[in-house]
Amino acid sequence: xxxxxxxxxxxxxxxxxxxxxxxxxxxxxxxxxxxxxxxxxxxxxxxxxxxxxxxxxxxxxxxxxxxxxxxxxxxxxxxxxxxxxxxxxxxxxxxxxxxxxxxxxxxxxxxxxxxxxxxxxxxxxxxxxxxxxxxxxxxxxxxxxxxxxxxxxxxxxxxxxxxxxxxxxxxxxxxxxxxxxxxxxxxxxxxxxxxxxxxxxxxxxxxxxxxxxxxxxxxxxxxxxxxxxxxxxxxxxxxxxxxxxxxxxxxxxxxxxxxxxxxx
Amino acid sequence: xxxxxxxxxxxxxxxxxxxxxxxxxxxxxxxxxxxxxxxxxxxxxxxxxxxxxxxxxxxxxxxxxxxxxxxxxxxxxxxxxxxxxxxxxxxxxxxxxxxxxxxxxxxxxxxxxxxxxxxxxxxxxxxxxxxxxxxxxxxxxxxxxxxxxxxxxxxxxxxxxxxxxxxxxxxxxxxxxxxxxxxxxxxxxxxxxxxxxxxxxxxxxxxxxxxxxxxxxxxxxxxxxxxxxxxxxxxxxxxxxxxxxxxxxxxxxxxxxxxxxxxxxxxxxxxxxxxxxxxxxxxxxxxxxxxxxxx
Numbered sequence: 001x002x003x004x005x006x007x008x009x010x011x012x013x014x015x016x017x018x019x020x021x022x023x024x025x026x027x028x029x030x031x032x033x034x035x036x037x038x039x040x041x042x043x044x045x046x047x048x049x050x051x052x053x054x055x056x057x058x059x060x061x062x063x064x065x066x067x068x069x070x071x072x073x074x075x076x077x078x079x080x081x082x083x084x085x086x087x088x089x090x091x092x093x094x095x096x097x098x099x100x101x102x103x104x105x106x107x108x109x110x111x112x113x114x115x116x117x118x119x120x121x122x123x124x125x126x127x128x129x130x131x132x133x134x135x136x137x138x139x140x141x142x143x144x145x146x147x148x149x150x151x152x153x154x155x156x157x158x159x160x161x162x163x164x165x166x167x168x169x170x171x172x173x174x175x176x177x178x179x180x181x182x183x184x185x186x187x188x189x190x191x192x193x194x195x196x197x198x199x200x201x202x203x204x205x206x207x208x209x210x211x212x213x214x215x216x217x218x219x220x221x222x223x224x225x226x227x228x229x230x231x232x233x234x235x236x237x238x239x240x241x242x243x244x245x246x247x248x249x250x251x252x253x254x255x256x257x258x259x260x261x262x263x264x
Numbered sequence: 265x266x267x268x269x270x271x272x273x274x275x276x277x278x279x280x281x282x283x284x285x286x287x288x289x290x291x292x293x294x295x296x297x298x299x300x301x302x303x304x305x306x307x308x309x310x311x312x313x314x315x316x317x318x319x320x321x322x323x324x325x326x327x328x329x330x331x332x333x334x335x336x337x338x339x340x341x342x343x344x345x346x347x348x349x350x351x352x353x354x355x356x357x358x359x360x361x362x363x364x365x366x367x368x369x370x371x372x373x374x375x376x377x378x379x380x381x382x383x384x385x386x387x388x389x390x391x392x393x394x395x396x397x398x399x400x401x402x403x404x405x406x407x408x409x410x411x412x413x414x415x416x417x418x419x420x421x422x423x424x425x426x427x428x429x430x431x432x433x434x435x436x437x438x439x440x441x442x443x444x445x446x447x448x449x450x451x452x453x454x455x456x457x458x459x460x461x462x463x464x465x466x467x468x469x470x471x472x473x474x475x476x477x478x479x480x481x482x483x484x485x486x487x488x489x490x491x492x493x494x495x496x497x498x499x500x501x502x503x504x505x506x507x508x509x510x511x512x513x514x515x516x517x518x519x520x521x522x523x524x525x526x527x528x529x530x531x532x533x534x535x536x537x538x539x540x541x542x543x544x545x546x547x548x549x550x551x552x553x554x555x556x557x558x559x
Contacts, residue, residue, distance in 0.1 A: 084454065
């Protein structure tokens with residue numbers, strides 16, 4: 001039951017070459033319950049990836065505190081698995097070596113036990129038989145499957161996903177979304193999923209937190225009362241369409257703020 | 265020179281199929297590949313042979329091409345092929361010994377220099393403390409040309425293997441160090457993040473992520489250094505050794521045996537070329553991942 005708590009978070013970055021700072025996140029308060037799937041939705045440049053990097057421990061808050069499972073975040077760790085936008089797997093390692101990386105650097109497993117665990121997770125993400133391939137031999141979707149498997153193999157209670165399917169073609173994206181739903185239905189984890197795609201947020205999330213831009217704030221948090229297990233067909237549900245409309249208008253207002261500078 | 269171009273030509277066809285496979289065969293291809301490359305060498309060899317036989321250069325000391333080839337064969341196999349005018353040199357049949365002496369010095373010097381460079385380059389590239397500790401000293405020493413170190417090296421190490429090893433280590437250090445540092449700095453920060461997220465300690469990240477991520481750049485440094493190593497060992501042997509290809513080069517010059525001088529030059533060309541191919545071959549497999557980029 002590892003939940004995520006963001007409590008009064010501000011993040012400011014130094015402007016390169018100037019002495020002033022830019023406020024990227026402004027007073028972010030958000031709670032994600034244990035085993036809950038929350039999508040963070042917002043226009044590009046609103047700071048949603050920064051929020052995720054903060055929980056991952058890659059970026060420190062300027063003010064406020066992030067906590068996971070009641071413990072403040074001080075740095076990255078294997079209890080919070082991050083799936084990056086561009087897979088970000090190690091290009092010189094084979095698929096199997098990439099997946100084995102976590103348990104092997106932690107010295108938790110080795111030899112046959114590790115091999116078995118790796119092939120189990122390769123199987124679960126649909127990459128059985130691809131263990132000996134190098135990343136550059138794989139398609140974008142397959143690389144993202146490796147990125148997912150190398151995190152799952154650590155069995156983290158929290159999964160942080162940073163637009164992981166954003167760069168994939170439409171068909172592959174749907175396949176990957178359904179794969180993620182299937183994995184999550186079987187093995188519930190606390191998930192924070194960053195996206196700018198309304199359909200994706202509604203299809204995956206228990207709740208959707210909408211962010212405003214510059215500085216990033218949480219604007220609204222919406223419940224998604226669609227039944228589970230969900231699949232692509234959920235998009236035809238009238239409740240889905242209604243929620244989509246609401247989110248569409250929320251987001252369009254934000255895009256307008258970004259372009260006219262009203263949000264500054 | 266002739267043996268160096270022969271080696272180059274003999275490896276040519278190894279690469280050629282990949283190139284021709286993608287392109288339809290064209291009419292002038294055979295001409296371009298098997299005739300044109302040899303036009304200039306043949307003309308040069310012919311003039312060289314003529315000038316040598318007629319004793320037109322350097323008061324007749326400049327030898328014909330064939331004399332140089334004979335000297336190389338004599339040096340290699342001890343064939344005693346020389347005639348009354350050019351008695352067999354004291355080097356007859358000693359090529360392997362001298363080549364071995366040079367290679368030994370290069371191996372030790374290159375090994376010490378590049379290992380030290382990779383270690384310090386990792387330290388300097390990956391940690392700001394290491395950078396402040398190492399970089400200023402290296403930057404201060406780097407502009408001193410390696411040849412400038414020769415008197416000091418001879419004074420400190422005497423005549424023999426040691427000054428050559430020292431100078432080779434010194435000369436190989438800088439290109440490897442500079443390339444390691446830049447490779448580490450340019451290594452994808454996101455891969456380091458990913459490794460930390462997966463539970464790797466700082467030390468594990470350095471060895472298992474930063475080092476391989478920097479390896480294409482490090483190998484470039486190692487290749488540059490292998491060329492410099494040969495240059496350096498020759499200079500060191502000219503000035504402070506009693507064996508090695510560089511020593512034969514200067515000693516035969518002192519004996520007015522320009523055929524041996526040129527035989528030594530040919531040997532150096534071949535050795536330098538083979539060394540570069542060897543370094544490439546050794547690392548080719550470990551760099552397979554970076555060939556097609558990592559997008």
